[in-house]
Amino acid sequence: MSQPITILIGPDSVDPDRPKFQGSQAMFKLAEKDGPRKTVFSMIPNKEYYKNKKLNNELEGQFSHVPGGKYKGSWLNNKKDGFGTQTYTSGAVYSGEWSKGKRHGKGTYYTKTPKGLSQTYAGDWLGGQRSGIGVSTTAKGRYEGGFEADVRSGHGKMTYADGSVYEGEWKGGGREGMGVLSLPNDDKYVGMFRDDMKDGPGRFEYASTGKVYAGEWRDDSPVCGEFMPNPKGAGDGRETFNLPELSLVDPQKVLGRAVAEARQEKAETMRPGTAKFGEADMAEIRAGFEAAAGSEDTVLVKDLEAAISSLGINLASGVLDTVLEKIGAEEDDDISYPEFVDIVVVCASGI
DSSP states (O other): OOOOOOOEESTTOOOTTSOEEOOHHHHHHHHOOOEEEEEEEEEEEOHHHHHHHHTTOOOTTOOSEEEEEEEEEEEETTEEEEEEEEEOTTSOEEEEEEETTEEEEEEEEEEEETTEEEEEEEEEEETTEEEEEEEEEETTEEEEEEEETTEEEEEEEEEETTSOEEEEEEETTEEEEEEEEEOTTSOEEEEEEETTEEEEEEEEEETTTTEEEEEEEETTEEEEEEEEEOTTOOOSOOOOOOOOOOOOSSHHHHHHHHHHHHHHHHHHHHSTTOOOOOHHHHHHHHHHHHHHHTTSSOEEGGGHHHHHHTTTOOOOTTHHHHHHHHHTOOTTOEEOHHHHHHHHHHHHHTO
């Protein structure tokens, strides 16, 4: 008569020749990922399988799931945490720090190309997004600087594929604020940007002619300003010719008026609720400025309140002081006509 088979359940079995059976809780405990692990593979739904199943096509040799990405590294409470390397189904690879299952800390991201892996970003990550300081390389060029919420933000330098270089402020992925754009032909723009375009006060240096345009820009185009010789150089020696000399009775006054009107028009589009002045209003503002300026074409900061009040604008308590504090103006500083219009707009709008 054969001997009965004895099955020991759980970890108490010490005989390696005897089968071990464990309860579901013990199995789940062993499956938990915590600490350093070898490569862990994932499975993803097979789209082709479910497509054929829906169409009642032949399914022989097909599986509902296929291999997906793989991860090798540290875990904490079943989530990637610490240092690890993730290979995605697209062939892209991330190698770096993780927290709670997301890229977090220092890390490098590579994309798959016909020639192999190509580094597209190296730097700081926060909650799965590029955030902090990093270096990004794409077909458009190479960017070194700040990131926030996965886009360029803060100060940074972009070297474009055509050889152009921009260094300055960024916001929401585009050039925004003060910056310097150097072009391959040695032309250079120094000034303000908005929505990734030249917008606001700025100067453009033309290397070929040795001239400089300084004035207002809007949507990448000059609006009003003046051309002048560039003190840094006289151009590249190309042949030039002289035009008949033209002059204005008061060029600075004409330019100041044009700049002020351009800024006022721009302010209306940028901030809802900004006070809007028509031609008659602008003429009245100009007259009030000239009365306060006297023989000079500037008004002292200490005379601003009287000049603005003469226009019939009721200044709310502390508004003018707040504006002057923000621009760092002192009592004996001079205010030009364009600056005067900017201040009047803010005071009249109560913003």
